Amino acid sequence: MAAVRWTDLRSSWAGLTARGTSFLTAGAVAFGCALVLGQSDLVRVAALLAVLPVVVVVVMAAQRLHLGVTRSTEPPRGSVGQQVEVHVEVVNRADGRTPVLLLEDALPPGLVASTRVVLPPLRPRESARVAYRLVAARRGRFAIGPARLVSVEPFGLVERTWEATSVDELLVRPVAVELPAVLPVRRSGRGGDSDLGGAGVAGDADLAVREYRQGDDLRRVHWPTTARRGELMVRPDQHPQDHNAVVVLDARADAQRGAGDDSSLEALVSAAASVAVHASEAGQRVVLLGDGQEPAVGSHDTAHRDVADDDPVEEALDRLAVVRAGGPELLDDAVEVLPRCAPSTVVALLGEVSVEDAELLAGTAREAVRAAVVCDTTSWEELSPGRARLLDQQREAAVGRLGDAGWRVAVWRRGEPLGEVWERLGAGAGVLA
Numbered sequence: 001m002a003a004v005r006w007t008d009l010r011s012s013w014a015g016l017t018a019r020g021t022s023f024l025t026a027g028a029v030a031f032g033c034a035l036v037l038g039q040s041d042l043v044r045v046a047a048l049l050a051v052l053p054v055v056v057v058v059v060m061a062a063q064r065l066h067l068g069v070t071r072s073t074e075p076p077r078g079s080v081g082q083q084v085e086v087h088v089e090v091v092n093r094a095d096g097r098t099p100v101l102l103l104e105d106a107l108p109p110g111l112v113a114s115t116r117v118v119l120p121p122l123r124p125r126e127s128a129r130v131a132y133r134l135v136a137a138r139r140g141r142f143a144i145g146p147a148r149l150v151s152v153e154p155f156g157l158v159e160r161t162w163e164a165t166s167v168d169e170l171l172v173r174p175v176a177v178e179l180p181a182v183l184p185v186r187r188s189g190r191g192g193d194s195d196l197g198g199a200g201v202a203g204d205a206d207l208a209v210r211e212y213r214q215g216d217d218l219r220r221v222h223w224p225t226t227a228r229r230g231e232l233m234v235r236p237d238q239h240p241q242d243h244n245a246v247v248v249l250d251a252r253a254d255a256q257r258g259a260g261d262d263s264s265l266e267a268l269v270s271a272a273a274s275v276a277v278h279a280s281e282a283g284q285r286v287v288l289l290g291d292g293q294e295p296a297v298g299s300h301d302t303a304h305r306d307v308a309d310d311d312p313v314e315e316a317l318d319r320l321a322v323v324r325a326g327g328p329e330l331l332d333d334a335v336e337v338l339p340r341c342a343p344s345t346v347v348a349l350l351g352e353v354s355v356e357d358a359e360l361l362a363g364t365a366r367e368a369v370r371a372a373v374v375c376d377t378t379s380w381e382e383l384s385p386g387r388a389r390l391l392d393q394q395r396e397a398a399v400g401r402l403g404d405a406g407w408r409v410a411v412w413r414r415g416e417p418l419g420e421v422w423e424r425l426g427a428g429a430g431v432l433a
Contacts (some may be wrong), residue, residue: 016157033046077321080172100121106148145164248348280312352391375411
């Protein structure tokens with residue numbers, strides 16, 4: 001038996017179960033009775049009851065584990081409410097055989113799962129692969145682990161616990177809902193407009209992704225859409241510089257109402273994800289502004305790429321997963337960068353806006369199709385009648401200014417499906433309440 005270190009002995013003793021404690025208590029009681037009654041046979045029973053847990057504690061303290069724990073998730077990135085399967089691979093790097101182990105991953109708030117799985121005994125250098133499912137209640141970047149490994153000896157007297165050190169991350173994106181094809185697409189250098197829609201929607205055939213046909217170049221497969229639809233989708237040869245869809249997210253903290261997952265900011269983040277996916281499936285290159293990071297601008301041409309993560313919409317969705325409310329400068333910075341993105345379509349997703357904010361946006365990207373969804377923030381938080389009336393008047397003035405400047409504007413009230421708000425934007429320029 002390997003030498004037992006004091007630290008191991010102490011942790012093993014701390015793992016004494018209720019049964020082990022009962023054995024020790026019964027042994028002490030039996031020994032006391034033996035002394036009072038003068039029964040030598042009862043002393044032997046007391047010794048057995050008391051010594052067995054002590055021996056097991058020493059044996060369990062001598063156990064050594066050297067395990068490697070790695071994880072992968074399917075899909076690699078999750079979305080809110082989606083079930084994600086976590087695969088855990090455990091490798092025995094020690095020279096001895098492991099006992100039967102119960103593995104349990106530590107999970108932060110926001111991830112819901114029962115992570116307890118049983119690992120069979122592993123020979124030296126042998127590995128085992130187990131899995132469990134989790135559901136994310138909110139978007140963000142979450143740490144999975146470290147793993148807690150528990151061994152219980154056959155008598156059930158002592159429970160020994162080890163903790164692995166490895167931690168893996170899971171990125172959870174906001175929910176993206178399907179949007180109807182209602183906005184036209186204006187492209188520089190070409191005449192006419194066409195519908196902004198997904199695959200299979202009537203419109204300009206050189207913009208929309210379509211189903212794979214025999215003979216299509218596999219390098220043109222649009223992997224994000226393929227993953228979402230469950231069938232191969234390809235994008236024909238196109239000129240991505242002619243159709244950029246810029247999504248402006250209003251992430252200013254002082255422009256939002258509500259708290260936590262039921263806030264106007266969370267609604268806008270989900271809307272931004274929906275618009276980004278919708279535009280990408282229509283063949284537009286997606287640019288995200290307003291989250292405080294550099295614009296997600298990259299080539300949308302898949303002719304020389306076969307990695308889905310290189311797609312700008314994938315980068316935008318990853319950024320939306322971790323966006324947080326920021327300072328009042330975020331909208332100013334986004335408007336400053338906007339002209340350099342050469343947009344053919346601009347969709348502004350706004351919280352509490354003032355006339356000054358509307359003036360800032362009104363004169364930008366005049367050659368593009370411009371649409372704005374403005375949150376009725378007073379519906380996200382109960383306010384005094386006077387305060388609510390003041391904010392309503394401010395919003396009405398701001399959306400009126402945007403409408404006068406040629407923007408399509410729709411007001412979004414809490415509880416209203418985003419698809420219905422989006423449909424109102426198809427009616428043309430002006431305020432579409």
